[in-house]
Amino acid sequence: xxxxxxxxxxxxxxxxRGGVAQPLLxxxxxxxxxxxxxxxxxxxxxxxxxxxxxxxxxxxxxxGIVGESGCGKSTTARLLMHLMPRDTGDIIYDGMSVGQxxxxxxxxxxxxxxxxxxxxxxxPRLTIEESIAFGPKVxxxxxxxARALARELLGKVGLVPANFANRYPHEISGGQRQxxxxxxxxxxxxxxxxxxxxxxxxxxxxxxxxxxxLADLKREFGLTYLxxxxxxNVVRYISDRVLxxxxxxxxELGPVDQVWDQPAHPYTRALLAAxxxxxxDRRTETPPITGDPPNPIDPPSGCRFHTRCPFxxxxxxxxxxxxxxxxxxxxxxxxxxxIPGSGHSRAPKEETV
Amino acid sequence: MTKLVEISGLNIRFTxxxxxYAVNDLSLSLGDGEVLxxxxxxxxxxxxxxxxxxxxxxxxxxxxxxxxxxxxRDVLAMNDEQLSSFRGxxxxxxxxxxxxxxxxxxxxxxxxxxxxxxxxxxxxxxxRARALEMLEVVRIPSAKxxxxxxxxxxxxxxxQRAMIxxxxxxRPKILLADEPTTALDATVQIQILLLLRELQREFxxxxxxxxxxIGVAIEICDRVAVMYAGxxxxxxxxxxxxxxxxxxxxxxxxxxxIHGAKRGQRLETIPGTPxxxxxxxxxxxxxxxxxxxxPRCLEQLPANVEVGPGRAARCxxxxxxxxxx
Numbered sequence: 001x002x003x004x005x006x007x008x009x010x011x012x013x014x015x016x017r018g019g020v021a022q023p024l025l026x027x028x029x030x031x032x033x034x035x036x037x038x039x040x041x042x043x044x045x046x047x048x049x050x051x052x053x054x055x056x057x058x059x060x061x062x063x064g065i066v067g068e069s070g071c072g073k074s075t076t077a078r079l080l081m082h083l084m085p086r087d088t089g090d091i092i093y094d095g096m097s098v099g100q101x102x103x104x105x106x107x108x109x110x111x112x113x114x115x116x117x118x119x120x121x122x123x124p125r126l127t128i129e130e131s132i133a134f135g136p137k138v139x140x141x142x143x144x145x146a147r148a149l150a151r152e153l154l155g156k157v158g159l160v161p162a163n164f165a166n167r168y169p170h171e172i173s174g175g176q177r178q179x180x181x182x183x184x185x186x187x188x189x190x191x192x193x194x195x196x197x198x199x200x201x202x203x204x205x206x207x208x209x210x211x212x213x214l215a216d217l218k219r220e221f222g223l224t225y226l227x228x229x230x231x232x233n234v235v236r237y238i239s240d241r242v243l244x245x246x247x248x249x250x251x252e253l254g255p256v257d258q259v260w261d262q263p264a265h266p267y268t269r270a271l272l273a274a275x276x277x278x279x280x281d282r283r284t285e286t287p288p289i290t291g292d293p294p295n296p297i298d299p300p301s302g303c304r305f306h307t308r309c310p311f312x313x314x315x316x317x318x319x320x321x322x323x324x325x326x327x328x329x330x331x332x333x334x335x336x337x338x339i340p341g342s343g344h345s346r347a348p349k350e351e352t353v
Numbered sequence: 354m355t356k357l358v359e360i361s362g363l364n365i366r367f368t369x370x371x372x373x374y375a376v377n378d379l380s381l382s383l384g385d386g387e388v389l390x391x392x393x394x395x396x397x398x399x400x401x402x403x404x405x406x407x408x409x410x411x412x413x414x415x416x417x418x419x420x421x422x423x424x425x426r427d428v429l430a431m432n433d434e435q436l437s438s439f440r441g442x443x444x445x446x447x448x449x450x451x452x453x454x455x456x457x458x459x460x461x462x463x464x465x466x467x468x469x470x471x472x473x474x475x476x477x478x479x480x481r482a483r484a485l486e487m488l489e490v491v492r493i494p495s496a497k498x499x500x501x502x503x504x505x506x507x508x509x510x511x512x513q514r515a516m517i518x519x520x521x522x523x524r525p526k527i528l529l530a531d532e533p534t535t536a537l538d539a540t541v542q543i544q545i546l547l548l549l550r551e552l553q554r555e556f557x558x559x560x561x562x563x564x565x566x567i568g569v570a571i572e573i574c575d576r577v578a579v580m581y582a583g584x585x586x587x588x589x590x591x592x593x594x595x596x597x598x599x600x601x602x603x604x605x606x607x608x609x610x611i612h613g614a615k616r617g618q619r620l621e622t623i624p625g626t627p628x629x630x631x632x633x634x635x636x637x638x639x640x641x642x643x644x645x646x647x648p649r650c651l652e653q654l655p656a657n658v659e660v661g662p663g664r665a666a667r668c669x670x671x672x673x674x675x676x677x678x
Contacts, residue, residue, distance in 0.1 A: 068538035069509075173626050203394035203565065208609040208620040215619070230539060237614050256616075274543040276568030278610075280592045283572055287544040292508040 008152040009145055011136055013189040014110035016059075018095040024192055024224050025057040025080070025111075030089035032075055036297055047296050049075040051248040053089075054323075057192070062218070062225040064239030064256065066232060066271070070296050072248040073228045077196045080226070081113050093192075109139060112185035116197035118177035122169040122184075128154070129165035132184045139188060146187075153183040156220070158213060175206035179213065186221065194226045199234060211238060232275055236260055241330070244268045247296050247304040250323060254331030264326055264333035267305045303335070315343050357527055357559050358383035358406065363419035365401055365410070365583075374630045375401045377583045379419075380657075383527070388553060388560040390574035390591070392567065392606075396627055398583040399563045403529050406561070407444055408436055424526065442472045445520040446529040449536055451512035455504040461488070461515045462500030465522045472523045487518035491548060510541035514548070521552065528553070530562045534569060546572045567610055571595060576663075579603045582628055582638035589664035599666040602639045637668070645670065 034047040050072040057063045065073045079086045082104055093110055096102035102110075115121040122131055132150035137143060151161035157179040169177055178198060185193055195214070199207045211234065217223060229235050235242055235256070242259050244252040244267065252265040263269045273288035289308050294300060300307045306316040316336060323332045324339045336342040341350030358381075365376035376398045383389050391399040404410050405417060408428060421428040423444060431439060448454040456464055465487055466480030475483070481500065488496035491514040504512055513533060520528060530549070534542040550573055553560050564570050570577055571591065578588040579600065587600040598604045605623040614620055625642040628634075637643070640650040650669055658671040 068540060175626060204567075205394065205606060205609045205623040206626070208622040209624075212620055212622060215617075232539070233610070233614075237616060237620070240616075270540055274540045276543065276546070276566065276572045278568060278571060280571050280595055284543055284547065287540075287547055289540055290544065292510040292541055293538060295508075 011189045022095045023056040024059045026092040028090040031087045048248045064235035064242040065228045067245035071245040109188045111192045112190040113194040114198040135187045157183045192224045196228045247299045252333040258331045264338045265335045356382045359422040366416045388575045390570040390577040391563045393580035397580040444527045445525040447520045447533045449532040451516040491518045528560045587666040600668045601643045
């Protein structure tokens, strides 16, 4: 089923208005705080789930987001999809900001999401074909055409339509369900697909199959991916650029090889060192950092990592370091040790130009 | 090396609306002070095997045959009273989700103390003293204060440490670990793995460690048994299995890990999905997905071939060791 059936119509993708140089997605100062109700007399507290997150995603690129639980990766994805309102910040899709030059309806066609739990994200009462056809129908496609499209897409994700179209989500395996979710996301001809831990719940051998599929689909449909995962091996394999998040903030970002080979932020270094070894003769001997990630309710002041950082100095607790460019390749880190002349004893000397 | 655990010809079948052949003709042994990894994907029967060792499977719906010997005692023949003294004192277990395994309405200190009182007949005060000692052993900061904490007041990594403290409170000879680090964050997972490795050495325990993650197995195991569809398809030392796997499934599993794969390069995969366990296997369960399958693979169950010292694989292609003259 690799050849495109001429009689199957796809929805027209949202028009490329900005051209190649225009980033597909620009995020500026995205912030989301959740209030937590304390006791009757307790002070009001807030979870700073996402705090001033800014990044761009170029057309055709795969951007990875890594971090531990509670670091705000999934909240970021939900804010981008407008599944929850943001407090402040701009989300600009192909040069258009949502609500002004781009309606929410159009945005949802231009941007789709695949979730971690493949079962919870499908309607148990709809057959697989109906689930995939649902979106296109909402967007004005006739029932027959939408079903034909659903079958076509099932073929594209490696499921034989004749065997799977009329089955229900509980009748198929986890890997197959995740393929269905990917087909459903593609049904609206999106240009950006957000994959939120989309392969994390799968077994290793199935995970590799789905990653290969994602690579094929990206080439065939010209997609751009935002790939969220806690698995560093997977992120390195699939991403061009990567964002490292810690307690709601981006602490480091850059091309994936730069970040992996020369991590600038101590948290990134700890995260990389915490990966289990792949060599029985070179086991990890000392844990890279101790303790659990702190609670995102009222996170530490200044640099949020300073409570676990082996190099923390008094200035780290006072003010938050800003993301600072380290080279011209787009590698940035938010650490005083990477900012010339910041006052940290390990910081590089300020260059005099 | 003396064998603490000897399982031979173990079959586990769940009955009910439909029958599931979860474990089929499984044999393994565990030596003194050894860490054995059971490696496999979901549904391969690794957790079921572990639970059978402690008889934790639901009585009414489970049919077990074969022999399970732990330190010379037949576990399958024990009555309830014998079982409850056997559990905790000889063998104890830690689980994937400490939030579910710990009792939410008792403090950590009370839960550990209860187990000591119950198994060693000590007073509650002595039990609490042991609890404090154990919390220090697993390196929970400000242990004294944590004695009176409830499980929900602790973070995930801390709860996992508390569960390890509870499991080790009566100094068991054998620790069963069912994916204890899977639900943890990466930076916490490595801390718990290193802690377990250290405690294993310090207490001289034997450990059976169930995991689906080869990286985790590499960090902690001495020997590995790879499971597929309720059978052990290959077992041997960790080094042998990681460096030179024999069984095609073990090879595929190792090749499909993404560690170090180049971007843009296709990942090696095992096509297809694991079989449903609706009937007893009559031929090699992996044959339908195997790239090197032959007609004889579908005719009968492949024998367990010894391919080296302490090393065996269930594959018709495995070369048996020829006795050197």
